[in-house]
Amino acid sequence: MNVLTVNNISYQYEGSKKNVLKGISAGFEAGKVYTLVGKSGSGKSTMLSLISGLDICKNGEILYKDADLRVIDRDKYRARDIGVIFQSYNLLTNVTAVQNIVLSLHISKAPEKDKKSFAYSLLEKVGIDRETADRPVLKLSGGEQQRVGIARAISHNPDMIIADEPTGNLDRDTEAEILKIFINLAHSENKCVIIVTHSKKVSEIADVIYGISDGKIAFHKQLPIEKNS
Amino acid sequence: MYILENAFNNVLRNKGRNILIGAILFAVIVTAVIALMINTTTSSIIENYKGRFGSEIRLEPNMEKVRDEAMKNSTDGMVRVTVPSIPAENYIAFSESEYLQGSIMTASAGVICDSITSVDAELGGGSGMMMMGGGAGIEASENTPMQFMMSLQGNKLAEFEAGTRELASGEMPDELNECIVSTDLAESNDIQIGDSFTFTGELRDMAEGIVQPTSYTLTVVGTYYDVTDEYAEGSAQNAFTNRRNEIITTYDTVVQEIQSGMNGIKVAATYYLKNPELLDEFAAEVYSKGLPETFDVTTDKATYNKIVGPVEGLKGVAIMFMSVVLVFGGVIIALLASIAIRERKYEIGVLRAMGMKKTKVAFGLWSEMLLITLLCLVAGLGTGRLLAQPVTDALLAGQIEAAEAAQDEQQSNGGMMLRMPQQDTAADAEPLSDIDLSLGLDTMLQIIGIALVLASLAGLISISRITKYEPIKILMERN
Ligand SMILES: Nc1ncnc2c1ncn2[C@@H]1O[C@H](COP(=O)(O)OP(=O)(O)OP(=O)(O)O)[C@@H](O)[C@H]1O
Numbered sequence: 001m002n003v004l005t006v007n008n009i010s011y012q013y014e015g016s017k018k019n020v021l022k023g024i025s026a027g028f029e030a031g032k033v034y035t036l037v038g039k040s041g042s043g044k045s046t047m048l049s050l051i052s053g054l055d056i057c058k059n060g061e062i063l064y065k066d067a068d069l070r071v072i073d074r075d076k077y078r079a080r081d082i083g084v085i086f087q088s089y090n091l092l093t094n095v096t097a098v099q100n101i102v103l104s105l106h107i108s109k110a111p112e113k114d115k116k117s118f119a120y121s122l123l124e125k126v127g128i129d130r131e132t133a134d135r136p137v138l139k140l141s142g143g144e145q146q147r148v149g150i151a152r153a154i155s156h157n158p159d160m161i162i163a164d165e166p167t168g169n170l171d172r173d174t175e176a177e178i179l180k181i182f183i184n185l186a187h188s189e190n191k192c193v194i195i196v197t198h199s200k201k202v203s204e205i206a207d208v209i210y211g212i213s214d215g216k217i218a219f220h221k222q223l224p225i226e227k228n229s
Numbered sequence: 230m231y232i233l234e235n236a237f238n239n240v241l242r243n244k245g246r247n248i249l250i251g252a253i254l255f256a257v258i259v260t261a262v263i264a265l266m267i268n269t270t271t272s273s274i275i276e277n278y279k280g281r282f283g284s285e286i287r288l289e290p291n292m293e294k295v296r297d298e299a300m301k302n303s304t305d306g307m308v309r310v311t312v313p314s315i316p317a318e319n320y321i322a323f324s325e326s327e328y329l330q331g332s333i334m335t336a337s338a339g340v341i342c343d344s345i346t347s348v349d350a351e352l353g354g355g356s357g358m359m360m361m362g363g364g365a366g367i368e369a370s371e372n373t374p375m376q377f378m379m380s381l382q383g384n385k386l387a388e389f390e391a392g393t394r395e396l397a398s399g400e401m402p403d404e405l406n407e408c409i410v411s412t413d414l415a416e417s418n419d420i421q422i423g424d425s426f427t428f429t430g431e432l433r434d435m436a437e438g439i440v441q442p443t444s445y446t447l448t449v450v451g452t453y454y455d456v457t458d459e460y461a462e463g464s465a466q467n468a469f470t471n472r473r474n475e476i477i478t479t480y481d482t483v484v485q486e487i488q489s490g491m492n493g494i495k496v497a498a499t500y501y502l503k504n505p506e507l508l509d510e511f512a513a514e515v516y517s518k519g520l521p522e523t524f525d526v527t528t529d530k531a532t533y534n535k536i537v538g539p540v541e542g543l544k545g546v547a548i549m550f551m552s553v554v555l556v557f558g559g560v561i562i563a564l565l566a567s568i569a570i571r572e573r574k575y576e577i578g579v580l581r582a583m584g585m586k587k588t589k590v591a592f593g594l595w596s597e598m599l600l601i602t603l604l605c606l607v608a609g610l611g612t613g614r615l616l617a618q619p620v621t622d623a624l625l626a627g628q629i630e631a632a633e634a635a636q637d638e639q640q641s642n643g644g645m646m647l648r649m650p651q652q653d654t655a656a657d658a659e660p661l662s663d664i665d666l667s668l669g670l671d672t673m674l675q676i677i678g679i680a681l682v683l684a685s686l687a688g689l690i691s692i693s694r695i696t697k698y699e700p701i702k703i704l705m706e707r708n
């Protein structure tokens with residue numbers, strides 16, 4: 001059963017004539033890693049924005065567990081059901097890394113009592129030490145910000161993790177580590193993980209690859225599930 | 230809860246912007262505190278004086294009309310201006326008006342007394358009439374008015390109430406034909422309580438040329454200290470106008486010699502309206518009951534204006550100033566708030582993308598504003614209270630000065646203005662020169678109200694702006 005179903009969606013940005021998405025359909029299941037690949041400007045980030053409930057599509061529908069995103073409380077959906085790692089991080093820049101996570105925990109009404117120490121431990125998991133965690137985000141490198149974004153996305157234990165180029169600014173070792181986290185989330189914790197990437201190496205960890213070209217699904221590749229993690 | 234915490238942190242974080250907003254709020258609040266304190270205090274002062282002066286009616290001869298009338302009637306080139314009087318029966322008829330809560334009648338008459346030497350007797354007497362026009366002096370004829378050396382004043386007790394006169398010995402006149410004299414007069418003539426004197430005067434009908442003598446035999450029942458000015462400002466100086474020569478007696482005593490249609494006994498009345506708004510109705514009634522058109526029916530505006538005018542000016546200035554500051558402050562705060570939101574669009578977009586509800590984002594922004602406002606409120610109330618008194622004193626002094634300057638100018642321009650002697654008007658009234666301000670609970674609540682409205686104005690602008698945007702649009706605008 002699909003956690004998320006995308007049915008023939010089209011989209012154009014306000015004030016622009018161009019159809020960015022032209023009838024995309026795709027299904028996403030729990031326990032699997034999906035990658036979206038495609039040329040720059042093909043509409044990958046746009047599709048993620050719609051899946052994330054940041055805007056609604058004019059044509060077609062997106063169903064989260066059979067509920068139409070146009071109808072449900074999308075604030076609650078963003079706060080609790082999904083975790084998004086944005087291509088441009090979208091962190092609060094004037095507060096510290098750990099405060100970003102704590103705020104997210106508050107918004108999603110996470111059950112943890114000591115939200116701050118939980119936030120530190122999450123950051124440590126993605127390779128951010130305490131000293132770095134206490135610095136304002138503005139004073140972190142791109143890679144560090146990306147890792148804070150990842151920590152924030154998984155902090156409230158969502159059903160779905162949506163990531164736009166999550167390893168674009170990371171070195172190979174860290175990239176491997178992060179990918180391991182994603183795979184683990186899907187295969188051990190039964191999350192649905194959707195990753196947009198340019199990197200062939202990243203795309204190959206997926207269980208399913210969707211190729212997007214000019215606002216349409218160009219190909220759909222089911223890879224054999226490797227059980228080696 | 231975390232929203233408040235976050236708001237608190239944000240206030241500390243964005244110091245520059247918040248200090249700017251805070252400074253403006255502070256200025257607005259300080260001004261509001263001062264202006265409202267002035268407003269409430271002056272309002273109650275004005276209300277009080279309005280009640281006192283607004284209901285006190287005067288029937289005053291309009292000297293300009295009187296003069297015109299006299300010139301019209303002049304046959305021999307000499308214009309006799311007699312201060313017109315209202316027949317006593319009219320005064321009594323007027324006092325029965327249903328618009329009045331009460332009235333005080335007074336009567337006066339010029340007299341002479343052979344056995345008493347008046348104060349300033351060497352200056353001669355007076356007739357109570359004013360001569361104008363070409364006539365060279367007074368002809369010694371039948372028609373020459375009697376030169377009075379003293380005056381009988383029936384029921385003239387205003388000075389006793391004001392404290393410028395006080396009973397020195399004996400008692401106040403109460404029965405018919407009782408009187409008291411000033412200590413000056415008593416000492417120079419060795420007048421004792423119990424002495425009786427005969428005073429004579431005259432009534433005349435100017436038109437017919439009829440003269441009728443009057444006579445009073447009065448018993449002295451007391452003496453009074455007198456610290457009034459000897460002569461009313463601007464009056465002729467003679468024994469008749471010298472106020473030490475005023476024999477205080479009862480109203481009934483003076484009017485017992487009155488004769489219909491004859492001049493010589495001046496009756497006056499002060500009427501008290503049930504409320505100041507009834508002035509026009511009362512005026513219409515008294516004119517219809519026979520008050521000559523040469524009389525004006527007025528409240529004591531001059532005194533009221535002199536005493537309260539500067540206070541009213543002060544109130545006006547305060548309200549004006551506050552309105553201007555409120556409007557400007559409101560506009561600036563609104564502008565700052567909308568600039569702040571534009572700056573913080575990204576932050577709001579991130580919060581919204583994280584799933585924070587619009588209402589919570591708005592509440593957070595409003596809380597920030599509220600926190601700043603509260604800080605400013607505490608500081609502003611304190612500062613305003615400290616500044617209010619000195620500011621008031623300075624403003625009031627300015628108002629009094631301006632009022633005096635305006636009055637001087639009026640006086641120096643009024644060369645042809647006829648002044649009535651013995652008219653206790655604005656001349657002796659002193660403007661209120663100090664006001665004790667206090668910060669009442671009402672005022673405090675008003676100020677808190679103003680502050681909250683301003684904070685909410687800023688909050689509302691923020692809210693209306695963020696509700697226009699979907700998170701994706703806010704975040705998109707950054708890229
Ligand atoms: N706010 C916007 N207004 C109008 N057009 C936009 C807007 N954002 C993106 N586009 C256009 O929509 C198309 C798809 O953009 P999108 O960001 O989805 O591409 P992408 O596949 O994520 O590219 P990349 O790999 O470079 O991130 C592009 O042609 C882009 O110019």
Ligand SMILES: [Mg+2]
Nearest residue numbers: 044045087164
């Ligand atoms: Mg993109």
